Amino acid sequence: MDMLQIDSLSKKLGNFQLKNISFTLPPGYLCGLIGQNGAGKTTLLHMLLGLYQADTGSIRVNGMDYQTAEKQIHDRIGTVLVEDLMNPSMSLIQNGEWYGRYYSQYVHAAMSHYLALFGLDENRRFGSLSKGEKLKCQFAFALSHHASLLLLDEPAGNFDPGFREQFLQMIREFVQDGTRSVILATHITQDLDRMADYILYLENGTSVFAGDIERLHEQYRIVSGEAYKIKLLPKEKLIYMEENQYGAKALIAHSRLNRYDASLKVSYPTIEELMYFYARRKNKNKKGLL
Numbered sequence: 610m611d612m613l614q615i616d617s618l619s620k621k622l623g624n625f626q627l628k629n630i631s632f633t634l635p636p637g638y639l640c641g642l643i644g645q646n647g648a649g650k651t652t653l654l655h656m657l658l659g660l661y662q663a664d665t666g667s668i669r670v671n672g673m674d675y676q677t678a679e680k681q682i683h684d685r686i687g688t689v690l691v692e693d694l695m696n697p698s699m700s701l702i703q704n705g706e707w708y709g710r711y712y713s714q715y716v717h718a719a720m721s722h723y724l725a726l727f728g729l730d731e732n733r734r735f736g737s738l739s740k741g742e743k744l745k746c747q748f749a750f751a752l753s754h755h756a757s758l759l760l761l762d763e764p765a766g767n768f769d770p771g772f773r774e775q776f777l778q779m780i781r782e783f784v785q786d787g788t789r790s791v792i793l794a795t796h797i798t799q800d801l802d803r804m805a806d807y808i809l810y811l812e813n814g815t816s817v818f819a820g821d822i823e824r825l826h827e828q829y830r831i832v833s834g835e836a837y838k839i840k841l842l843p844k845e846k847l848i849y850m851e852e853n854q855y856g857a858k859a860l861i862a863h864s865r866l867n868r869y870d871a872s873l874k875v876s877y878p879t880i881e882e883l884m885y886f887y888a889r890r891k892n893k894n895k896k897g898l899l
Contacts, residue, residue: 610636610671610672611633611634611635611636611669611671611672612634612635612636612638612670612671612757612758612789612790613632613633613634613657613668613669613670613758613790613792614632614633614634614667614668614669615630615631615632615633615657615666615667615668616631616666616667616668616669617629617630617631617665617666617667618630618631618653618656618663618665618666618667618668619663619664619665619666620652620656620661620662620663620664621664622652622661625647625649625652625814626814627649627652627653627656627814628814628815629666629815629816630653630666630811630815630816630819631666631816631819632809632816632819634790634792634807635790636757636787636788636789636790637784637785637786637787637788637789637790638784638790638791638806638807639780639781639784639790639791639792639793639804639805639806639807640790640791640792640793640805640806640807640808640809641793641794641795641798641800641801641805641807641808641809641880642654642792642793642794642795642809642811643794643795643796643798643801643808643809643810643811643880643884644810644811644812644817644884645812645884645888647813648811648812648813648814649811649813649814650762650794650811651691651762651794652814653811654690654760654762654792654794656668657670657686657760657792658683658686658688658760659675659679659682659683662675670682670685670686670758671685671757671758683711683712684711684712684713684714684754685756685757685758686756686757686758686759686760687750687751687752687754687756687758687759687760688747688751688759688760688761688762689744689747689748689751689759689760689761689762689764690747690760690762691762691763693735693743694747695708695735695743695746695747695750696735697734697735697736698734698735698736699734699735700731700732700733700734700735701724701729701730701731701732701733701735701738701746701749702717702720702721702724702731702732704735704746704750705717705720705721705724705731705749705750705753708750709750709753709754712754714754714755715753715754715755716753716754716755717753719752719753719755720749720750720753722753723748723749723752723753724746724749726749727745727746727748727749727772728745728772729742729745729746729749740767741767741768741769741772744764744767744768745768745772747764748761748764748776752779752783756789757788757789757790758789758790758791758792759780759783759789759790759791759792759793760792761780761791761792761793761794761795762794763794763795763796764776765777765793765795765797765800766795766796766797777800777803777804780793780804781804792809793805798879798880798881798884799879799881801880802879802880802881805822805880806821806822807820807821807822808820808821808822808825808880810883810884810887812887812888812891813891817887818883825878825883826877827863828862828863829848829860829861829862829863829877829878829883830860830861830863830867830869830875830876830877830878831858831859831860831861831875831876831877831878831882832858832859832861832869832873832874832875833856833857833858833859833873833874833876834856834857834870834872834873834874835856835857835872835873836850836852836856836857838870838872838873839857839859839861839873841870842861842867842869845862846861846862846863846864846867847859847861847862848860848861848862848886848887848890849886849887849889849890851886851889859886860878860882860883860886860887
């Protein structure tokens with residue numbers, strides 16, 4: 610059974626619309642949720658938490674849907690969000706006890722353990738913490754109620770480099786038993802190049818790519834060299850090309866039928882390159898240059 614199944618999900622919020630998103634994440638894997646600011650990442654995470662009801666489409670978590678099993682779904686999800694979710698006047702451990710009442714598998718000793726592991730005094734008032742410390746506290750709570758799906762909204766950018774590595778190692782270990790999964794929204798794409806199994810890439814509320822890393826590598830190539838040789842490729846395969854005095858570099862929709870000139874350098878794109886070239890194409894389209 611898939612950990613997460615999103616089918617044809619759409620939601621209009623003011624002038625923004627999340628449009629026809631479909632994605633499947635099996636248990637035991639980490640998914641990188643990527644896109645420019647305003648692409649719809651946080652909106653999608655809020656929908657996965659049941660904070661917004663879909664206009665059309667459906668969400669299933671571990672086979673359950675919000676219409677019939679909202680409490681059970683919330684019990685299985687752990688979150689680290691940019692919003693301050695805890696009571697600022699309570700201590701960290703008091704927050705754990707207060708919110709832990711709503712989770713069937715919350716363990717006080719686990720909360721205390723993770724707070725100490727992350728260098729946080731459990732008796733400090735939540736409101737006195739820095740932004741990074743508040744996110745550490747949320748992470749400690751998510752781990753202490755034994756969630757099977759973690760939804761993490763841009764936490765790593767607020768961590769110091771030392772803890773960021775610890776955090777990444779812990780979410781790698783979280784999925785290793787094959788029964789739990791993670792969705793990590795982040796702008797630090799180098800982390801995803803190292804550890805993501807799946808990628809969900811949103812732009813302007815639509816899905817550019819949704820699938821595993823192997824399929825991403827099958828579908829795209831970065832091609833560098835002389836511009837005229839890159840332009841010999843079929844026009845419909847050229848997503849965007851950038852030229853300078855030293856040559857050109859392009860993101861190409863790859864297929865086994867593609868034939869690249871021997872002088873061109875061909876490689877898999879990094880996630881940062883994928884996002885960069887799609888963003889450049891979007892900006893070019895806005896200017897009416899295509």
